[in-house]
Amino acid sequence: MSVAKFVAANGREALRQVREAMGPDAVVLSNRTVEGGVEIVAMRDTDLGAISSNAPVFTPPPATVAVDGALGDLRGELQNMRAMMERQFAGQAAAVGTHSLPATGGDPLRDSLFNWLVTAGFSGQLARTLLGHLPLGHDRPAAMTWIRQELARKVPVLGDEDALFAQGGVLALVGPTGVGKTTTTAKLAARFVLKHGPERLALLTTDTFRIGAHEQLRIYGDILGVPVHAVKDASDLRFALAALSEKHLVIIDTVGMSQRDRSLSEQIAMLGGVQAPVQRILLLNGASHGDTLNEVVHAYRHDTSPDGGIDGCIVSKLDEATHLGSVLDVVIRHRLPVYYASTGQRVPEHLELASGTALVERAFQTPRRGSVFAEAEAARRALPARGEGAAATGADGMLRSLTDSANAVSDCVDQLDGGNYGFDLVRTLWQQRADSAPSARLMAQHVRESVCRDLVRQCDRFVLALSAVVAAPAAGRRAARPWLHTLWLADRDGLPLAAAVAPGGRTAPVLQATQGGWETDAVNLAATIAATRTVVNVLDAMPAPAMLARWQTAGERWLTATRRTTRVVSGGAALKVDALADTLTFHAVEEMEYRGRAAAQWVAQAPVRVLESQARGARGAEGGIEAGLLVSRVVDLDNGQTLAVQYLLCDPALLGEGAQLARWARWAEDGEAQLRTLGHALDHLSQGERQDGAGDAAQAEGQACARLLALQMAIASLRLEQAGDTEAAAFLARLSARAPARQTPNAAVLVEGMGRLLALLDVLENYPARSGRAAVRDAAPAVSAAVSATVSTAASTAVSTVASATEADAFTDSSRMFKALAQVQGE
Incomplete structure (x- = not known):
């Protein structure tokens, strides 16, 4: 057998020696660092084959080992049962002696499963969430199987x-x-x-x-x-x-x-x-x-x-x-x-x-010995009693409701923080607005920095701009004033990125930073976006030549839907776009679902010149606006029936983006509802009144801060609505006291729920026992401890804190707060 040791100054030289001595197929048995360099022990591959052929076949141990394993499992179960019973008696004795909350959860099965999860390394918060959704009627094996499946479902994996x-x-x-x-x-x-x-x-x-x-x-x-x-x-x-x-x-x-x-x-x-x-x-x-x-x-x-x-x-x-x-x-x-x-x-x-299933199984199968660092007991004591036999009455019931509601709030905040909703920015702006001297300039800077990060992550080359003029009341004016609402979307998936609202008119969307306030914020945000990605203005009608000239100077592009009767010039002849479409070659670009039917989208493109005069009977093919024509047809995959046809005109520079243009046009169809969400957020947070620099400096600063917060809340709500995160959205809908009519509530409902969530976070994060603003996930134990010390003091603190909440439509007295908490607990 030729096993040899090679020592060289570095690994490359040692491997070179191995290849020269034993050939390119040599087997490296070991390598290590030694004095003077690297040592590699290797052997020829032919010798390895001889060893493999003579090696004895592994024989599994006798069946009695399996029996011993089963006895060991049974012994472990008995020890767990004994420990659980001891904790039950200790908790009851502590409750009788001190009149405090019971130390156990009141349900032996839930208590045992909680310890099982925490011992495996899962947090007490996640364990409480899982056990809170555990179906009734499960015994321990069925419950363990259900928990494994739920955890595996929640672990996101690559898959392919x-x-x-x-x-x-x-x-x-x-x-x-x-x-x-x-x-x-x-x-x-x-x-x-x-x-x-x-x-x-x-x-x-x-x-x-x-x-x-x-x-x-x-x-x-x-x-x-x-x-x-x-x-x-x-x-x-x-x-x-x-x-x-x-x-x-x-x-x-x-x-x-x-x-x-x-x-x-x-x-x-x-x-x-x-x-x-x-x-x-x-x-x-x-x-x-x-x-x-x-x-x-x-x-x-x-x-x-x-x-x-x-x-x-x-x-x-x-x-x-x-x-x-x-x-x-x-x-x-x-x-x-x-x-x-x-x-x-x-x-x-x-x-x-x-694999989510494999990872979860490995988590529960990892062998463990007793540890002095185990935190199962401390985490177990934080488990609220939820058994049917544990009747919640009086002060104990209120305390348990507060703690469970804090857990529900924590779960919702974790989901909002974990998703790409921009909720972290909303919380930052909320806290800055509540400061003694809020700075609208600093808040606007934070918004622009966040938008820049989202542009880099979410956009490829372009960013879409949707605009609409909406009439709304303004302070000091008898008649409603027009306001220009602008929403920017990512070109990759239509994700809402930023929003701005400014006084407008028939000349909108031309903005100038000359009056300060609304216009300055909108212009600065638009300039920041344009400096990062090419802006594509998505419209519902052909823009005026003056507007096109301004966009061309600024390096921006445009896209608009048009009617089938629009007259264009192609190949020297003037004709309607539907007639021109019959002469074009269509290409399938993607499969999609259209109104519940499997379909494919086909597109055709051509350079055209849009005639300035679209009046019937107008003659001549001179002049006009250079553009690109995109015709999109949605065809049923089963029978070949044409389900929808759309005609689009675009900037000539976008003519090669056929499939993308059709996708952008579909997103723009929802733009009107999304833009209405901006106005709803502004009205909700500013109590229906918009001001344009009116009043003293402090009032104007406060209005500017409220405006920035409202717009960012609208963006976060639109993202949440688009993502279809039913758990977080349903929780916000319950906080808004408006039950969702569909699985995912609309963004307007989410805006109201988000405002009340922020106010509720202020309550949970500002108890006297807490120093500064702690994370909400730590709020439940602190609230429970504070309330356990003295019920009356904690209740009065909660009432006074809620009464001073900054959100205008938030809870204004203790009865409304506890009613909302009870609603969260019950649902």
């Missing part, structure tokens, strides 16, 4: 690796130090090479700090036949990506950086400073504490730089994790897609495509 590799581009692995980014980079590269070959892949590393980091990745690259390059700053990265533009996929191994490192923003800005879009994949250490993981996700996802954010995650070190539930709790809380799971150091075997 081929789709990830097929889209190509640039993947950047980011995360703290020591989470396994370099090894995971090699694993991803190996999986790609196995499917697509090494010619279409390149590897980059920005880790110039850690000794041997570049060399380690280069060894993997040599084995795979993939080029590896090191970059040290943003200019190097841009140059390297430009040189590798012919590669289908480039994977970047970034330098490990603590979530508390102030240089984190510089690293994220480095990735955002390149021309090519970069998918950021965060590595989460499955063996880390839940609070640490939560802090890491917040640091990388909610970074203050415009280029921050992450697209997905990879869970590493599953083989080292003792409480895998913590990392699953974090990805559920933040709705962060899990791409892969790393289960060891071997490349590429120890990298699995993420």
Whole structure:
């Protein structure tokens, strides 16, 4: 048997010696760092085959082992039952002796399941939420099966690796130090090479700090036949990506950086400073504490730089994790897609495509011993009593209602924070507006910064602008005044990005920052958007030539629907657009669902000149406006019937965006309702009165702050309505006291519910026992503790806090507050 040891100055040289001595198919048995360099132990592949043929076949242990395992499980169940009974008696004794809240949940099954979840690493908050939705009539095995299924359903996963590799581009692995980014980079590269070959892949590393980091990745690259390059700053990265533009996929191994490192923003800005879009994949250490993981996700996802954010995650070190539930709790809380799971150091075997079911099963099957760090008992005591036998009466009932309602509010806020709704900005503006000296200028700056981040993340090349003039009352005027409402949407998916309202007229949407207030905010926001993406003004009628000239000077584009009888010139002849459509060639661009029927969309395009005179009988084909014509037909896939036809005119520069233009036109059909939401939010928050710089300086400043907050609440509500997040939306609808007529309430209802939610958060976050503004997820225990000390003091504090809430239509007395809390609890 030829087993040999090779020692060289570095890994590359040692591998070269192995290949020269034993051939390219030699098997590496081990490698380690020794004095003077690197040591590799290897053997010939032919000898490995001989060893494999003579190796004995593994024989499983006798069946009595299974019996012992069953007895062990039974012993464990009996110990759990004994501990549960002891806690029951201890809780009853404590309740009798001190007249405090019972220590247990009042339901042995729920108590046992709660401990089971918390011991696996899941937070008490998630455990309470699951048990609150547990169907009645389940025994312990059925309940455990239901909980596993619910958790697996809530874990977002990639699902299709081929789709990830097929889209190509640039993947950047980011995360703290020591989470396994370099090894995971090699694993991803190996999986790609196995499917697509090494010619279409390149590897980059920005880790110039850690000794041997570049060399380690280069060894993997040599084995795979993939080029590896090191970059040290943003200019190097841009140059390297430009040189590798012919590669289908480039994977970047970034330098490990603590979530508390102030240089984190510089690293994220480095990735955002390149021309090519970069998918950021965060590595989460499955063996880390839940609070640490939560802090890491917040640091990388909610970074203050415009280029921050992450697209997905990879869970590493599953083989080292003792409480895998913590990392699953974090990805559920933040709705962060899990791409892969790393289960060891071997490349590429120890990298699995993420599966929600497999991850949840692994979380509950991980063996555990007793731990001095276990927090199950403390978390268990926070479980509210919800059994049928625990009647809630008097002060105890009020306390339990307050605590449960705080939990419901916390769940709603977590969903709003975890989604791409912009609720974090709403809360920031709400708090700034409540300050003793609110600054509209500072709030407007925060809005523009948030819009810039959303533009970079959500838009490809364009941003859509929808406008409408709406008559609304204004202070100091007898007649209603026209107001120009503008809403900007992302070109990728129609996501509402920003909104502005300013006094307007028949000449709108021309805005000038000459009067201050409304106009200044609108103009500054529009200028910020135009500086980041090309604006496409989506209209319902052909714009005037003067307006087109202004847009052309500003570099903006336009798109409008038109009638079938519109007269245009094509090929030197004047004819109607429906007649011209019959001569064009149509191409299928996408399949879609149209009014419940499977359909396909076909489009045709042609350059035209729109005649200035559309009057019947007008002659001549001279003059006019150069434009592009797009004809869209929706055809039934089953019978070929034409279901809908739409005629669009656009800026000539957009003529090549056929499929995209048709999609934008569909989104614009909902624009009228979305624009009405802006007016509803303004009227709701300012009590139906709009002012244009009237009154003293303090009043004008307050009105400006209210306006900015109202518009951002409208944006967040529109996003929530578009996403169809039924749980958060239904909760907000109940807070607004307007039951939803459909599964997802409309944005106007959500605006009202969001205002009351913000007022309720002020109540939960400003009890005397709390210092400063704590996170809402911590509110329930603090409220419970404060109220337990003295019911009357807490109740009076709640009444006074609610009575001073800044939201105009919020709760104004204690009875309304407790009624709303009871409604949340009951529903």
